[in-house]
Amino acid sequence: MRNEPCWCGSGRKQKKCHKDVLKGSAFANLEQFYNEMGEKVSVNIGCLPCQKGCAQCCYDHFSITSTEWYYIMSKLYEKYSDSMVEEIIDRGYQLWVELQEKDPKTAELLQKDLTSKKPIERSDTAVHQSVFKTLIDSMAGSTHLNHHPCMFLDKETQSCTIYDIRPTICRKFGVSYTDVGEERRLEGCDIILEGAEKYMDEMVDLTEFDEADRGLQQIYLSKYDTIVQDRTYPFFYFCKIHKRDPKLTKLKILELQRHSLEDVFNFKVSRLKPMGL
Structure with missing residues (x-):
């Protein structure tokens, strides 16, 4: 299998490309999602104020999925020594x-x-989303957080140090919109929103990626005919989780390199059920 062409479409053998990431795994699916969305943006994007050197949105603190966090961590471990990764985490x-x-x-x-710890019923997803919104609103209103940029922002160049592996929200923000019923929802900072009429024709419609995006947070388990919610956190809180047990981070990376999200959560639910959770 390692001598076969890589699942990513690079044309190279898998052992020379994504040697540790199996086809159909959570990381493979995430990367394909990024690539498909990125291709649509690059082909269709117009002239927008969102350019390298503008870091206004990097002072917003948002939440990402655990899959995205561990994907970023896997790339950091590939690029840097363990001690250097720990320095980044410390920030x-x-x-x-x-x-x-x-x-x-x-x-x-x-x-x-x-x-x-219990799987949620389909009808409960809106309830969970409203609870998450309370947290998002609290972070947005935090005067302390608003004075601190993203831990991955290079303050000198005002550019992202993980641009190629940035999470979904960073890929969509400032360049896209989605249609929700009859409403058009823009993803952007105050500069974009204030000039919405001017910039609308320059932005990319990413509505077709909404379902895949939701699938990163709400995972349907066919085995149990239920949905589980992957808790999302801001970067700095994932750092807190990592500090508690750095070895667990590497185990999580390995799991997501080899298994699909559904398999990962099936295993998690199967462990909790005998405990009555």
Whole structure:
């Protein structure tokens, strides 16, 4: 299998390309999703103010899925030594430490188990989304967070240090919109939103990727005919989780390199059911 062409379409053998990432795994599916969305954006994007050197959106703190976080971590481990990765993690962790002191309300919300350990029924997804919105609103209103940029922003160049492996929200923000019923939802900062009429024709319609995007957070388990919610966190809180057990990060990476999200969560649910959770 390692001598076969890589699943990514590069034309190279898998052992010379994505040697550790199996076809159909969570990481393989995520990367294909990124590539398909990126191709549509690059072909259709017009003239927008979102350019290298503008870092306004990098002072917003948003949540990403655990799959995206561990994908980023896997690439950091490929590029840097373990000690250097820990230095990067320390930057994010420091923000968490300060947040606990300066904004305990938001810190407390982040530590709550909003997903519960039970699989959620389809009808409950809206309830979980509303709970997550409370957290998002709290982060957006945090005066402490608003003064600190993303841990991956290079302050000198005002550019992203993980641009090629950035999460979904960063790929969509400032360049796209989606149609929700009869409403058109823009993804952008105040500059984009204030000039919405001017920029609309320059932005890319990414509505077709909504279902795949949701699939990163709400995973349908056919074996149990139910949906599980993958808890999302901001970068700095994932740093806090990592500091608790760095070895677990590497185990998670290995799991997502080899198995699909459905398989990962099937295994998780199968462990919880005998415990009555």
